[in-house]
Amino acid sequence: MKPTHEDTVEIARVLALWGHIMDDRELGRLGEVLTEDAEWDGSVFGFEPVVGLESIASVLGADGHASAHHTTNIVVSEGPGDEARVRSKALGVVDGGTVVSVAYADDLRRTADGWRISKRVIQVK
Template sequence: MARDMSIEDRQAIDRTLALQGHLFDRGELDRLEEIFTPEIVYDLSDVGAGTFEGLEAIRSGALRLGAGNPVAHHVTNTVITSHQDDLATVQSKGLIIMADGSVSSVTHFDTLRRDDSGWRISRRVIRAQRTPLGGLHLTHAGER
């Protein structure tokens, strides 16, 4: 399915995902409607920050975290896993840099919808990468 998506749609999706990091890193929370639908569900429960529903909840949550927010968000390895008409599912990797210099890796699981404004994220689930090989090495530890 995803291979039939136009180059323009792929570029627009990449731009939306990339813009998210720029807006958060610059604190431009008044521009979140450029990347999220109004009814966005942003699930950060895997990293202990809960789930936010709607643009105002995301803004309030980011402001509440204050200095606990990452200072840099980097999105890479974007893969459109499926699409149909005005709906696409996308996985991407994220590197998050904190003020103390620590770095974390996450995977974004996104659903994007296209409307008159373009492609916007309607659901985002973030999962932390905590073990090498997704934990596969733990199941094969005795096979050396």
């Protein structure tokens, strides 16, 4: 599906909301940004890849995650059906104030509730 301007704006809003949910530690709100069957792969940082909101919330609630998330450089591309492929950069502040830079490789799916991330793979660049 070729994303429209409106799709791109909504997708950028979802990626921004991800950071707020993470920083506010409101993991009960993950359904606002992820599909029920979402895949999350933070193996680059030693976390096991997981599937599903409950499993993702469990991993994200563990120690070792950044305390601040800032998503930038969002590029939305065509995906199959009602999906979009998205690449973005992110800066995170970890213990001790160190800043890390990563790239997110996301698949998003249009749902009845709007765009949601169905797969996120974190890559260090």
